[in-house]
Amino acid sequence: MAHPFVSLTPGTLLAPVPAVMVSCALPGQKPNIVTIAWAGTINSDPPMCSISVRKERFSHDIIRDSGEFVINLCGQEQLKGMDFCGVKSGRDTDKFAACGFAPVPVPGFTAPAVGECPLYLACRVTSVQELGSHDLFLGKVEQMGVRPDLIDEAGRIDFGKARLVAYNHGNYYALGEALGFFGYSVAAPDVLERRMKQLKSGK
Amino acid sequence: MAHPFVSLTPGTLLAPVPAVMVSCALPGQKPNIVTIAWAGTINSDPPMCSISVRKERFSHDIIRDSGEFVINLCGQEQLKGMDFCGVKSGRDTDKFAACGFAPVPVPGFTAPAVGECPLYLACRVTSVQELGSHDLFLGKVEQMGVRPDLIDEAGRIDFGKARLVAYNHGNYYALGEALGFFGYSVAAPDVLERRMKQLKSGK
Numbered sequence: 001m002a003h004p005f006v007s008l009t010p011g012t013l014l015a016p017v018p019a020v021m022v023s024c025a026l027p028g029q030k031p032n033i034v035t036i037a038w039a040g041t042i043n044s045d046p047p048m049c050s051i052s053v054r055k056e057r058f059s060h061d062i063i064r065d066s067g068e069f070v071i072n073l074c075g076q077e078q079l080k081g082m083d084f085c086g087v088k089s090g091r092d093t094d095k096f097a098a099c100g101f102a103p104v105p106v107p108g109f110t111a112p113a114v115g116e117c118p119l120y121l122a123c124r125v126t127s128v129q130e131l132g133s134h135d136l137f138l139g140k141v142e143q144m145g146v147r148p149d150l151i152d153e154a155g156r157i158d159f160g161k162a163r164l165v166a167y168n169h170g171n172y173y174a175l176g177e178a179l180g181f182f183g184y185s186v187a188a189p190d191v192l193e194r195r196m197k198q199l200k201s202g203k
Numbered sequence: 204m205a206h207p208f209v210s211l212t213p214g215t216l217l218a219p220v221p222a223v224m225v226s227c228a229l230p231g232q233k234p235n236i237v238t239i240a241w242a243g244t245i246n247s248d249p250p251m252c253s254i255s256v257r258k259e260r261f262s263h264d265i266i267r268d269s270g271e272f273v274i275n276l277c278g279q280e281q282l283k284g285m286d287f288c289g290v291k292s293g294r295d296t297d298k299f300a301a302c303g304f305a306p307v308p309v310p311g312f313t314a315p316a317v318g319e320c321p322l323y324l325a326c327r328v329t330s331v332q333e334l335g336s337h338d339l340f341l342g343k344v345e346q347m348g349v350r351p352d353l354i355d356e357a358g359r360i361d362f363g364k365a366r367l368v369a370y371n372h373g374n375y376y377a378l379g380e381a382l383g384f385f386g387y388s389v390a391a392p393d394v395l396e397r398r399m400k401q402l403k404s405g406k
Contacts, residue, residue: 004307004318005348012244013322013347014252014274015362016369016378018219040243041215042255043334049217050253050339052245071217076382083388104207115207119216129341131246136253136341138334144216145208159218159372166219166369168378169362171402175219175371176379179279185286199374 012038019167021072021082022051023103024062025111031103033095033114034059035086037167038134039071047141049123052134058090063137067125068109072117076163079172081116106143118162119146160202178202215241222370224275224285225254226306227265228314234306236298236317237262238289240370241337242274250344252326255337261293266340270328271312275320279366282375284319309346321365322349363405381405 017037025031038052049071053060063069074082081099088095096103102115106122113120123139152158166173178199184192220240228234241255252274256263266272277285284302291298299306305318309325316323326342355361369376381402387395 004305004350005316005323006351006354007310008347008349010250010324010344010347012247012250012344013276014221014223014242014244014324015276016219016221016367017243018217020217038244038246039217040220040253041217041241042253042339043241043337044215045336047213047215048334050243050245073216073218079382080388083383083386087386087389102207107210113208120208121213121217131251131341133248134246136245138332138339141213141215144211144213146211147207148209151209157372164219164371165382166378168367169360171384172382174379174382175369176377179282179368179375179377180286181374183286183290185283186290 013169016166016168016173018073019082019165019172020074021078021085021114021117022059022063023070023072023111023114024059024066024068026062026066027110030094031096031112032059032062032090033085033101034090035082042138048126048138049121049141050136050138052131052136054134060135063125064128064135066110068111069123069125069137069139070106070109070111070113071121071123072114073119073162074165075118076165076174078114078116079165082165083172106145108143113145117147118150118164120144216372219369219371219376221276222285222368222375223277224281224288224317224320225262225266226273226275226314226317227262227269227271229265229269230313233297234299234315235262235265235293236288236302236304237293238285245341251329251341252324252344253339253341255334255339257337263338266328267331267338269313271314272326272328272340272342273309273312273314273316274324274326275317276322276365277368278321279368279377281317281319282368285368286375309348311346316348320350321353321367323347
């Protein structure tokens with residue numbers, strides 16, 4: 001078989017990735033927001049996340065010195081502000097004010113959550129690793145909160161309502177058609193039919 | 204202002220995240236595929252990725268002992284196989300054969316890429332960190348390849364054609380409407396209009 005791939009210079013082409021706002025603060029100072037696409041879940045038990053931040057970003061030293069960061073998931077309603085927080089610097093802009101975002105206290109944290117966002121994960125830094133252009137911060141999720149309007153009658157989080165945004169090679173996208181659920185490829189026919197129907201109806 | 208968030212038990216709710224197939228192999232043995240959602244870009248220069256793998260997964264020791272892993276981005280056409288590779292174990296299933304995937308050699312790597320996937324990033328492991336349920340593998344991207352049909356007349360990669368899949372809280376989604384490009388919130392009106400038109404037309 002012929003080699004079907006065209007070789008490329010190595011780059012950052014893993015996609016789609018999340019696009020999240022990371023809020024941070026030092027005691028007695030204005031909080032800041034930095035937009036991050038190099039973010040992910042790295043452990044399930046205990047729940048842990050990582051974010052990678054360029055050393056020259058204003059938020060870098062705040063996160064390093066405070067030892068905490070708050071990941072705010074981003075819905076379509078927050079997209080313009082999220083993009084803005086990715087291009088402007090907290091050195092000369094109060095991003096909460098400029099975007100009209102409400103800083104909301106997180107129990108035990110100096111950094112506030114972004115009040116308009118669907119869900120936040122407040123993380124305590126466990127390590128910082130220098131990788132080159134970015135420093136990799138690992139953190140343990142210590143507090144998590146969800147916007148009340150995303151909880152349905154049954155007490156479950158309705159993630160569809162969050163209208164989350166994905167980042168794909170320089171562009172932001174809505175999540176589109178639901179294609180399947182984890183395990184759908186081996187599900188029994190009746191389970192598959194029932195759950196796919198639920199999924200397509202947005203439940 | 205009242206606290207607008209409902210507190211939740213900390214969990215792995217960062218979303219959307221990528222859903223990728225990671226291929227791996229030891230010399231002289233059949234290659235394996237494991238599906239990973241705890242994956243991300245962690246550094247731009249040099250390009251680096253991380254994946255988190257449970258110790259009990261068959262691929263865990265293969266990746267640790269070989270010191271390499273290949274991230275294969277997943278399009279809608281590969282979704283059923285990708286889901287299958289997340290629920291079955293390579294201990295008792297030849298996943299390349301079961302899914303009809305072609306193992307394609309990657310220069311300098313023992314692990315093959317998945318021939319059907321839009322793009323692969325072959326990574327050399329630089330560290331392994333025990334976090335609890337998962338081990339975090341960091342890797343440097345050393346080889347990257349793209350399917351030739353994704354390269355357009357101008358020699359650029361047409362990422363829209365890849366039809367990548369996102370993972371959002373247990374379900375797989377197509378990428379939907381294009382909402383903006385990095386920097387759109389501060390773009391000049393003429394740039395904004397031109398680029399949004401391009402984006403909406405899928406270019």
